[in-house]
Amino acid sequence: MNRTARANRITEDLLRPLLHTTWKFYAAVTILGALVLMGLLTWLYQMMNGLAVTGDNWPVFWSFHETNFVFWIGISHAGTLISAILRMVYATWRRPVTRCAEAITAFALMIGALFPLIHLGRPWYAWWLIPYPSERGIWPNFRSPLTWDFFAINTYLTGSLLFLALPMIPDFAVVRDRTKGLRSKIYGLLALGWQGTPKQWHRLETAMHIMAIAIIPVAISVHTIVSFDFSMAVVPMWHSTIFGPYFVAGAIFSGIAALIIAMAILRKTLHLEQYLLPLHFQNLGKLLLTMSLLWGYFVFNERLTVWYGNTTHEMPAFWSTQSGTYAPLFWTMVFCNFILPFPFLAIRKMRTITGTVIASCGVVVGMWLERFLIIVPSLSHKPLPYSWGEYMPRWPELTIFAGSIAAMILLYTLFAKFIPIISIWELKVGEHAELKKAETVAAAEAAGELV
Amino acid sequence: MAHHWGMAVDLDRCTGCGACVTACHAENNIPTVGPDEAARHRAMHWIRIERYWEGEFPDVQVKFRPVLCQQCNNAPCEPVCPTYASHHTEEGLNAQVYNRCFGTRYCANACSYNVRFFNWSNPVWDKPLHLQLNPDVSVREAGVMEKCTFCVQRINAGKIEAEAEGRELRDGELKPACVQSCTANALVFGDLNDPESAVSRLSRSARGSKLLEDMGTKPNVTYLQRESWHESNSKS
Numbered sequence: 001m002n003r004t005a006r007a008n009r010i011t012e013d014l015l016r017p018l019l020h021t022t023w024k025f026y027a028a029v030t031i032l033g034a035l036v037l038m039g040l041l042t043w044l045y046q047m048m049n050g051l052a053v054t055g056d057n058w059p060v061f062w063s064f065h066e067t068n069f070v071f072w073i074g075i076s077h078a079g080t081l082i083s084a085i086l087r088m089v090y091a092t093w094r095r096p097v098t099r100c101a102e103a104i105t106a107f108a109l110m111i112g113a114l115f116p117l118i119h120l121g122r123p124w125y126a127w128w129l130i131p132y133p134s135e136r137g138i139w140p141n142f143r144s145p146l147t148w149d150f151f152a153i154n155t156y157l158t159g160s161l162l163f164l165a166l167p168m169i170p171d172f173a174v175v176r177d178r179t180k181g182l183r184s185k186i187y188g189l190l191a192l193g194w195q196g197t198p199k200q201w202h203r204l205e206t207a208m209h210i211m212a213i214a215i216i217p218v219a220i221s222v223h224t225i226v227s228f229d230f231s232m233a234v235v236p237m238w239h240s241t242i243f244g245p246y247f248v249a250g251a252i253f254s255g256i257a258a259l260i261i262a263m264a265i266l267r268k269t270l271h272l273e274q275y276l277l278p279l280h281f282q283n284l285g286k287l288l289l290t291m292s293l294l295w296g297y298f299v300f301n302e303r304l305t306v307w308y309g310n311t312t313h314e315m316p317a318f319w320s321t322q323s324g325t326y327a328p329l330f331w332t333m334v335f336c337n338f339i340l341p342f343p344f345l346a347i348r349k350m351r352t353i354t355g356t357v358i359a360s361c362g363v364v365v366g367m368w369l370e371r372f373l374i375i376v377p378s379l380s381h382k383p384l385p386y387s388w389g390e391y392m393p394r395w396p397e398l399t400i401f402a403g404s405i406a407a408m409i410l411l412y413t414l415f416a417k418f419i420p421i422i423s424i425w426e427l428k429v430g431e432h433a434e435l436k437k438a439e440t441v442a443a444a445e446a447a448g449e450l451v
Numbered sequence: 452m453a454h455h456w457g458m459a460v461d462l463d464r465c466t467g468c469g470a471c472v473t474a475c476h477a478e479n480n481i482p483t484v485g486p487d488e489a490a491r492h493r494a495m496h497w498i499r500i501e502r503y504w505e506g507e508f509p510d511v512q513v514k515f516r517p518v519l520c521q522q523c524n525n526a527p528c529e530p531v532c533p534t535y536a537s538h539h540t541e542e543g544l545n546a547q548v549y550n551r552c553f554g555t556r557y558c559a560n561a562c563s564y565n566v567r568f569f570n571w572s573n574p575v576w577d578k579p580l581h582l583q584l585n586p587d588v589s590v591r592e593a594g595v596m597e598k599c600t601f602c603v604q605r606i607n608a609g610k611i612e613a614e615a616e617g618r619e620l621r622d623g624e625l626k627p628a629c630v631q632s633c634t635a636n637a638l639v640f641g642d643l644n645d646p647e648s649a650v651s652r653l654s655r656s657a658r659g660s661k662l663l664e665d666m667g668t669k670p671n672v673t674y675l676q677r678e679s680w681h682e683s684n685s686k687s
Contacts, residue, residue: 050593051554052571057492059565061556121554121569121594128534128553138551144533146555233561234527234666379560383663384518386501387565389492 003435007428014420014427015178017270024269025417032410039403042396043118051121055394059387060379063372064397065119068404070247070371071254072112073153073226075364078255079105080160081219082287084212093283095430096275096422100266101259102164103421107411108258109157111404116149118400145228152218152225159218163211169194169204170425223251230374236317237306237378246298250367253291253337257363260284262412264357266421275422278353285356288363289345296338316381316388325390326377329369336366454620455543456601457643457671458630459653460517464637467500467515471629471638475519478602478628480588482574495568497599498629517638519629520545520566520599521662521670528558528567536596542606543643543671547598554594563666567598601640602627622648643671 046053056063079101086094117123129150131139140147172191176184194200227247230238260281267276306318321330341359344350376391415421475481475498484493498519505512526545528537536552539545547558547567559567573593576584584590587604591597609625622641630638641650653659654673661670 050570050572052488052493052593055491056556056569056571058494058568059492059559061559061569116555119555121552121556121596122592123553125553128551138535141530141533141535143530144557145531146533146557150533229557233531233557234563235560382565383563383666384501384565386499386503386516386518 003432006431006435010427010431011174011178011424013272013274014422014424015175017416018175018418018420019179021417025413028413029410032406032413035406036403036410039400039406042399042403046118046396046400047123051119053394053396055392055397057389057391059382059389060376060391062119062375062379063391064393064401065115066375067368067372068401069112069115069119070226070374071368072108072115072404072408073223074247074251074254074367074371075258076105076108076112076156076160076255077219077223077248077251078108078259079103080156080163080215081105081252082256082259084163084215084219087208087212088216092430092433093279095426096272096277097259097263097280097284098426099164099167099419099423100263100421102160103412103415104255104258104262105160106157106164107408107415109153109160110411111407113153113157114404116146145225145232148225149229152222156215156218156222159211159215163208163215166204166208166211167423167426168419170196171420171423174424175420220248223248230378235378236314236381236383237302238374240302240305242298242302242305246302249291249294249298250370253288253295254364254367256284256288256291257360257367260288260356260360261364264353266416267353270416270421272422275427281353281356282351285345285351285359288341288356288359292338292341292345292363299334313383316385317378320377320381321373325380326373330373333366333369333373336362337370338366453541453644454642455644455671456522456606457543457641457650457654457673458519458522458601458627459639459650459656459659459673459675461635461637461639461653462514462516462674462676463658464635465500465515465517466635466637467502467513468634469500470632470634471498471517472496472500474628474632475599477583478585478588479600480574480584480590481597482570482576484571488571493571495570495597497566497568497597516674517629518564518566518662519672520601521564521668521672522599522601524669524671525667527561527563527666527668531557531561533557544601544603545598546600546603547596549589549591549595549597552595554596556596558596563663563668567596570595570597 054064083094083098083101086098117126120126129140129147140150142148168190169192172187173194173196176187176191179187224244224247227243231240231243233239263276263280263284266272303318303322306314320326340362344355344359380389380391382388475496476483479497481495481497484495488494498517501516501518503514503516505514522543522545524543526537526539528545529539532538532552533555534551534553536548537545537558538548554569556569559565559569570591570593574590585604587608605627606625609620613620613624620642622645625640627640630640639650639653641648643651643654645651653675656673656675658675658677659673660676661668662672662674
């Protein structure tokens with residue numbers, strides 16, 4: 001196949017989801033939309049009746065909504081961070097993966113950032129977090145980790161959206177040139193006048209490089225600040241210096257798992273078997289294994305120091321997770337995050353697409369449990385035994401969580417429908433480089449230079 | 452001289468009768484949430500009597516410990532509030548501005564004593580109880596944190612009255628509802644900046660200790676007891 005024909009096939013394959021719509025798409029959007037609506041209505045119900053409708057209580061003031069917040073912000077570390085690192089080290093296999101990953105980041109962040117609003121007693125006053133010029137001179141309290149959260153998440157969201165949008169410009173231009181009428185006009189606007197001149201390419205690549213470098217410290221700071229929500233408070237097993245790196249590692253861990261699952265679904269539904277290859281799942285599987293080991297190392301460190309320190313304030317919270325009320329959840333978490341993924345990721349023969357997806361499903365469940373187990377057992381066991389308590393979720397928080405999962409899938413479905421989920425131009429650059437290499441090798445062989 | 456409010460709680464005197472809890476509810480318009488919500492751990496008692504049992508039946512000793520906001524001088528609840536709803540006053544109180552609270556509940560998590568309470572739903576008073584609300588204390592809506600104020604409305608009223616009469620506040624003149632209702636005189640309230648006040652003298656007592664002193668919260672409440680809790684705990 002010659003070069004132009006290959007390039008054309010890439011364009012056609014990757015634009016197919018945009019240009020052809022099946023009934024399955026409408027069915028998926030309807031069902032997911034209904035679930036999202038259900039979640040939103042439940043939030044409205046919670047606002048009208050107060051947080052009494054949830055299972056939160058004295059002393060477990062934070063539980064499900066806050067777990068979901070940390071969980072979704074964690075998932076958001078899939079994308080930007082992974083894709084930025086892979087870009088920085090010029091990993092060529094990254095090309096079909098980056099956009100899937102960056103889109104996860106954008107959507108998971110939007111959903112994650114909703115949960116601090118959902119959990120508020122009076123969410124209609126959330127704008128008090130903005131340092132607006134007030135006639136009474138009142139600003140938000142910059143000593144509060146929740147204020148840090150507000151700025152960190154907004155910075156990360158802005159950065160991630162830019163990072164996602166920049167490499168889409170040339171692809172918008174491809175869609176603009178391939179379509180007619182209104183669609184061509186809309187994509188033309190989005191393409192921002194892209195003509196593909198050398199000057200434009202140079203600027204785009206410079207901008208992408210700057211963003212890739214800038215987004216890494218931002219991503220790390222975001223989850224560190226999320227961990228500060230807990231570690232700044234003098235609560236048993238929260239007040240720990242390990243939380244920053246522990247949370248960042250956990251976030252990347254769950255992010256890679258979410259990315260593997262999303263890629264497997266895209267591969268099947270959009271018929272991208274030619275582009276998302278077993279190699280990609282293998283490489284991401286290796287990354288997932290690394291993070292699983294790192295996560296295990298952090299959990300071991302955290303638990304060992306608390307157990308060895310043996311302070312009266314911390315031990316009740318510690319034992320409630322090891323052998324008490326929350327032990328079944330704790331050991332399920334260890335199984336899902338460490339024991340189950342290990343054979344699937346460590347043994348080369350099992351590191352297939354199915355194998356990595358099974359491991360990833362375990363990790364996503366396990367990482368949700370991890371956040372729950374950080375929040376609830378500690379609040380249940382604060383220093384005065386008289387004030388110990390327990391927590392059981394009730395239907396509103398479960399419904400809102402289900403709605404948030406549906407929202408994630410819905411946003412992703414719509415994104416894959418309107419934007420090429422694999423970066424067309426980056427793939428072509430890769431093909432071009434490989435063909436060129438093959439040609440050079442062939443020429444060298446012909447000249448007898450290589451044995 | 453500026454005031455610095457404090458309290459002494461004499462555990463050797465406390466009978467655990469619960470009058471302080473009732474008086475506090477009445478004075479501060481604290482809603483009662485009913486049996487179902489109470490079973491869900493939503494009861495709001497700005498002051499509570501903690502009961503601890505020591506020993507095995509029949510050789511059992513019951514200990515009572517009234518726990519209210521310790522009005523910490525180094526309060527964990529204050530810096531974590533993103534809106535300054537929870538803040539420190541010049542007279543050493545941990546104040547809660549209900550109107551400025553949007554209910555993150557972070558202060559309640561940070562508080563080591565669990566003496567902050569959240570309005571899970573809007574308060575309801577069955578008729579005719581709605582007529583007995585204290586006009587000096589605002590009623591809180593759903594989504595807002597609330598806590599013991601050392602009956603700040605009484606403190607302010609007392610200061611105004613003393614100023615109108617052109618005199619200094621007398622020691623023992625100001626009594627929060629819990630102190631006023633305590634039949635055993637186990638609770639003593641006053642100005643810690645006055646070294647001769649009853650509360651100052653009791654706070655310096657050899658029987659005195661602070662609750663969870665090692666947390667470094669520097670409470671303005673002192674607990675008095677012949678034998679410290681720590682010693683009796685390590686014996687049992």
